[in-house]
Amino acid sequence: MYHPEYSVQHIQEIIQAEGVTPDPNAVIRTLAFDSRKLADEKFTLFFALKGRRSGETYIKQAYDSGVRNFVVRTDYKDTDAWPGANFLFVDHPVQALQSLAAAHRKQFNYPVIAITGSNGKTIVKEWLYQLLRHNKKIVRSPKSYNSQIGVPLSVWNMTAEQELGIFEAGISLRGEMAALANVIQPTIGVLTNLGDAHNEGFGSKAEKLEEKLKLFSQVDLFVYSPRYIPDENISLPGRKQFSWAFNQPADLCITHQEDSPSGGTTLTASFQGQTMSCQLPFRDAASLENVVCCWSVLLALHYKPSDVTQWLEKLHTVNMRMELKKGINNCSVIDDSYSLDLSSLSIALDFLNQQKQHPKKTLILSDIPESGISSETLYRQVADLLRSKDVDRLIGIGPEISSFSGLFSLEQQFYESTASFLSDMPQLRLNNEAILLKGARRFEFEHISKALTQKVHETVLEINLSALEANLNHYKAKLKPGVKLMAMVKAFSYGSGSYEIANILQFNGVDYLTVAYADEGVSLRQAGITLPIMVMNPDVDGFETMIDNNLEPELYSLRVLRNFLDALSSSGRTGYPVHIKLDTGMHRLGFIPDELEPLLALISGEPGIAVKSAFSHLTSSEDPDSDHFTRQQIKLFSEMTTRLESALGYSIIKHIANTSAISRLPEAQFGMVRLGIGLYGIDSSVSSMKSPLHTVARLVTCVSQIKELRKGDTVGYNRRGVMLHDGKVATVKIGYADGYDRKLGNGVGHMLINGHLVPTIGSICMDMCMLDVSGVDVEEGDEVIVFDGEHTVSHIARQLETIPYEVLTGISQRVKRIYFYE
Template sequence: MNIEELYSYYTASKRALIDSRKIEKGDLFFAFSGENFDAAQHAEIAIEKGATAVVVENEKYQNIEKNIFYFPSTLTTLQELAKHHRKQLNIPIIGLTGSNGKTTTKELIHAVLAEKYQVQYTQGNLNNHIGVPLTLLSITPEYEMAVIEMGANHQKEIELLCNICQPDYGYITNFGKAHLEGFGGFAGVIKGKSELYDYLKSHHKTILVNKADDIQKEKTAGYSPIIQFGSEDSEYQYQILHQGHTVGVIFDNIKAISQLTGDYNYNNLCAAITLGKHFGVESSAIKAAIESYTPTNMRSQIVEKEGKTLVLDTYNANPSSMEASLKNFAQYEGSKTIIIGDMLELGDESKAEHEKILQLAKELSFENIITVGAHFKEINSEKAFSNTQEAETYLQSQPISTQNILLKGSRGIALEKLIPFL
């Protein structure tokens, strides 16, 4: 059995998946294994449920008569099958990475392009070495283009993902202080994220550049083809617009107000509009897409609840995004409480970065500063809690009375658990 032969089973399948609990008739199942589990044990059950074939990496489970096939590595096989599928696709693929805002930007790009095209895009956070191949394998013949989000927390990861999805267009939202531990500092972040540029340049593909970002300008200087926005001499030019707590864009004498909070989302909106215009989406349709997109994933999400404005940004946090969120929230009218959670994966720079954020919060004069997590508790002497359980107990006895509340922290802190107590 080789990849080309396996591909014939894939084309006869409904979808590729890795979760044995979700197997349905017509699925191609990849049985992963780990220290304490081996999904290959469920191979025959998967076939009984109607799977077209199963890939296992434990040879003792192979049963060719039942379409259970052995490969030395399930992961490598999944990736190689996705690469083979990519070669059959005659559609443009947009690759996207960055330290902050890549998921929101991906969803905005999809919303805009979907006004004219059938667009497949990364679902949820399937943006790693497993998620990217699964996303590629979900691209069926009816799709006319795709938007692939690529996440990374160490060097060479974006390079790997680019070699799998082989993007025709690429955009790096920004370079921030995220995953400093894995990347080896901020310079490592720039190098790691720029692996997308390296791929695009070596294959003479198109780069989307925000010329308001000095690093993007420097890394793409002298390269062609590029699509530009963000400066007076750019091909595409925009103006920022505010309405209440939300941010919008003026383009082609059209005002488009999003449902996103924060000036940091302005560039995300501009990137989506630029790609929409590049691919011929009508301006009126772009406006409709921008205004109808509703964030529901705890990223820059505004919730009006019982007379209070709740800003949810609990999916991720790093020093760059935390600073932007605090400065944006400080501009809200009325009294304000911030509940901020630890920023994870910062390595040796963790304590210093948490101290900078706590100092910034104090300088911005919020009525209440509540921190959650061991890193903040180490440096915060008041209203500091080790975890959400401790914070829940406090909030039950000390309800927040301010008009505005911000929740911002890393995914591992799970600040959304506090919402019922606000």
């Protein structure tokens, strides 16, 4: 969303920057920092923010896309390389971004709610939006934009047409909140809770609370629970305070809660001497706490209590993630229907553009409700956005968007309702395209998602792409300047998918991908992956296919090398990139030191190949007891590659570090590292209790049937399961054909149902297995967690006396994969 307009000269004054400004009157209305996610380029100000690489590295990509306005560090010297571009020089571009947003915020006098806490910030923000949007025009943070960068980008969306702002703020280190408070300048403060998230950045929980409360130092009203401010000596911020609690004194006190027959909860509360009750569609403790927090905000704002309870009862679940699913007719479906405004649409279109596996990009978009601007202005901005994001086809649903069809200059179809679209869907011939669903709730796009999604096995492996991206950035931060990163996507990306994972790795700028076999690489090429791809186990019969698809072989023996040179001579290719595998102690594949001479004799001066890298494999990088041998390997590798480079007469990339070595052995980084299972949150060199990594994969199934059994009754094949007491058995939809090992039967394996860890009983069947759920509140259709961040892959691996790799790679292809981005 890009309503504010500033001249470059005005911005230069605000952020107090020196400048080279051939066009000082250029208009700015969009702020950007990621050269891969650009729109409205002519009117964009690009902030070159420092990450693993210098932010100025990305100026070329932004300039080539049409951006002509940049904020860079004071030491940037290459302005002459970009004719016609404006450059503003500052010491700290992030602080400049925050200063600009803070100045923009000062223009508006309407109330602004700021939300912080350890958990629940986004849920509370979205529920307050649901509760207040019927009588307020609201600007809010898109998705969970609550960081040092996300907050100013959110506040930049404020306009004079709105009447209320709702922004969330998150911190992970001491000293961060003051900057966010200066940007948001809230009038109302909401503390959701105080938990253990991001504890590592603070000396104590009290220190974390002190830092969070800095957000509210100037507010008129502060809403909180005394449960999270246990120290009575803490000075509460705000000219007024409003408290909420469960069964302890507070302005809004929840005195009783009871499960309702419909599956929700009835809360009874006391407020100003009156008793109120509210029937909610939630049962989990976190949701109930977040509802009470919202309840308190509305009461503190003097809304009528009876109205508030009616509004609360209509709250609906907030789906916080974009889901990527396999669709019908070789389509990919991105379901992101939980919220709809210009900001969230732009974010979703960026995710659509990451999908390179299809030649066509289609957006199915409903009317956009309550935007706060005129409909013509709104849909003109939508049309500009779709043009800048290179969308190929728009399917509009709703009377309002249909009435503005003339604004869109792309392939288009329009329908008055979701029902009319569904009835016409077979005639649209949706085929081999990436489809983004973005619909307001009243249009019930879940019916479209169901119609477009492949009907497959109900057991689902959920892949959190946000978590994978966070893990990737964790390892990137450990690399020395200039060290490249190779990501392992062999074995169906450790069971997690092929092009789905490769797309996000390519988007995030890894340098190389690695597969085990040529056909895996061919599939990635067919899905639009252009990164260099190394093949670890090249087959003689597949050399021609590899060459046709620009796949780079690992050469580990003279036999393989000679065969590949023969294949190259037939193709007429010269200078073909290859990778030399050296054996420094694994004794699996690779050239040992005694084989270097014949290798060098064969490749020196050979025009057919160009050695891109030489690499080896550490046997025990995660094991401190083996560090002496590991360092011997590193020393031998260094000696062998020195000889190799000397014979070749040119430099090559050298890599020996795997996931654990990245964490433990910085001396093993050389020119590149290979990141494998660490991407998925598993690193055996890192303590699971304090791991900074995020869980990526979650395997879930559901209960098919529940049986009441007597003591002595037997369960499953060969009567191997025996009930030791009267109780209940649940049959669930996962078996050994899905990758749930037969060794996990008869109480060895466990799964989570409604927070309870329950054992298997009887043998694991091909398509299902049984669980002893005696004493657990469970119903048919309930979700069953096979593994997640609590009951982990590592737990299952220990039960099987194996390693997490085997568990992940053993998950069957028939198990549906759903990819989501939070």
